[in-house]
Amino acid sequence: MKVTSKPAHLKSVPDDYHAAPGTHQLPTHISIENLSLKIDTQIIFDKLSLPIYENRINTLIGPSGCGKSSLLNCITRLSDYNNSSLEGKIILDNNDLLHKKTDLIKLRRKVGMIFQKPVPFPMSIRKNFALPLKEHGVRNTYDIEQKMENALRAVGLWKEISNRIDTRADKLSGGQQQRLCIARVLALEPKAILMDEPCSSLDPMATAIVEELIVGLKEKYTIFLVTHNLAQAKRIADFVAFMWYHDGHGRLIEHNHADVIFEKPSNPITAAYVQGLTE
């Protein structure tokens, strides 16, 4: 323990963090174990462990730049594209995702991802669904049609846009685009969905709709949501993990039930951070 070397106000940062107490009995869907990420030569985070619970809304909060989005990218191995090196394990279905032989296309079908800014491809709504579905082996036009309709119904978009399926997807409104992107992921029937600040580019009305949608999704899917909107985390999270930028890289400070984090956090940094909510 190097506790003494830390600045006084950060003394309570745990050196070695593990799962939140009292939550071990919940089924873990994705288990992040001692994960370290380096991009170029910079350490983004070091030896981070975090369980992501099945059919719960797991959120990750913290200030910008502490490595939240990078952590998400590691799980779907999008980190591969920016010269990063990973150590540790990410366990999903008893397999280490970081293994060299992981089939990335299959992995990304199992674990969907929603980004901050919705990016519908500049083509018809139908083709936005057909393209990934074909990649994953759904070639029959009728099947594609069915999966598209089901997914659009699940996000409550079918009634709004069913009459313009063949028009360009990037002409929809921002909120509709984000729901379309969620539907595009749902159509692939993933088991977990990672969301990187999915509402930060949406207006309050659209945010409310998407939040409601996310709450509905947890029945079927495991949700791992990164947000720096504390109010949002408070509204919809089941579990909250709090990351903080410390010693030049991101650290996981606390992980617990959402109400514990917001009502009586055990760490003073967490307390200070979540109080920003009420002040």
Place this chain on the structure above:
Amino acid sequence: MNALPTNNNLADTLLKIASWASGIFIVLFFGYLLFDITVNGFSRIDFSFFYESPVNAGRQGGIAPMLISTLLILILCLCISLPIGIASAIYLAEYTNEKQWFSRFIRRCLNIISGVPSIVMGLFGYAFFVIALKLGFSLLSGALTLAAMVLPLLIRSIEDSLRAIPQSYRLNAHALGLSQWRMIFQILLPMASQGILLAVILSIGRAMAETAALLYTSGYVMRTPDSIMDSGRSLSVHIFDLSMNVPGGEPSAYASALTLIVLLLIINTITAYISRIIKNRSIK
């Protein structure tokens, strides 16, 4: 106090005048060029000009063989350079980053090629395609030389338009588990199609205008080519020959130049139309 900032300060006014002036200058310049060529060339053109062979070294008769040679060279040149250009641009934009030595090396080579004077390219084409590869003075030799000349332009502008696509499209495509192949051919290339179109139009212009490189490679025989292995005279070479070597050839030279410009406009329109069809098809 009226301290509100206004748009009417001196620098803004000067900038406005300067940009308007340069715009007007370009329009006037092109207008004069077109006017001069039309006035001097139009009277020489009648319908038979396009389907007759030249008579008396081109002073009389038409330009049918040159039209055929020009179009053949152009089509061949695009068939060779476009696939190579798109493939190289994909390699540079999607498989390397700007820092890697190999992609830097390729870029440097392209910059050098694009700076080589066309007469030197012509000599290269003569030495390599005509002599070394034994293709002889032929439309194919000319097209290959032209392809080498337009490749830097094609590659750089296609690469630029691929790089201009925000990274978020690639991330989304990867996150949906799309293969690199599907992402490039079904998302990125259609998105870059406007840039590719522009590159193709510029290349066509460059290829149609090229004279020096073709003198050494396709030759300047005035008859209609039977195959791509035949020698043939392009329109630009014809214009050059008429104005430099044929006394009294000026009217025909002007008429051929007018034809060349109109042909260029027609081809550009067709290219734009084709690219729109391709783009629409990629959307549905």
